[in-house]
Amino acid sequence: DGGITQSPKYLFRKEGQNVTLSCEQNLNHDAMYWYRQDPGQGLRLIYYSQIVNDFQKGDIAEGYSVSREKKESFPLTVTSAQKNPTAFYLCASSPPYRPKTPLARDRGSPSSGNTIYFGEGSWLTVV
């Protein structure tokens, strides 16, 4: 079945340790995202990648790192520099992005890549 797989579901990190969360998708999506969710709050964007070998910082990138060596994979490393990493982490992906042509924009027709799908998430706890 097609989907987004995150692993592990639960992860414990010791002080000063780097840990990596895995995210794999077989949907042939170009764009991938990492979000963090703290209890009772909304999602905040950590990093995103629109194509292979390219990624950009989101709103809360400090203390995190990512790579995008393959289209299917977008692992997130939580480094020791992230002082409060305990949270729920969600990976997401989006279909291929096709920019609107000026005529398409004038007609108001939608672009592709305009829905984001999520994995089941990973819990990270500092011990």
Next chain:
Amino acid sequence: AQTVTQSQPEMSVQEAETVTLSCTYDTSESNYYLFWYKQPPSRQMILVIRQEAYKQQNATENRFSVNFQKAAKSFSLKISDSQLGDTAMYFCAFMTPPEYGNKLVFGAGTILRVKS
């Protein structure tokens, strides 16, 4: 910068009744997408409904519909015939245009409790 505001932290509704969740957003763009996502206790993010800003017609998906007021930058979700399985956190989200990364910006969420 785009922002999304959900002014109702929690709401309750009786089973089979109708409830409306509020959402406002701020953007200078004219073409964009708006979403409602549902997050049950399992934490899985489930897409409920999507609205393209260029469409005047409000989106509907079975018991879920939206009231999209572009000029007012309002995007409320109406749930009809509420069911116990609708109990969840609901997030309103705005998608930035492709030139800004097709990113989702989320509101803080509204906890909806459906009571029997």
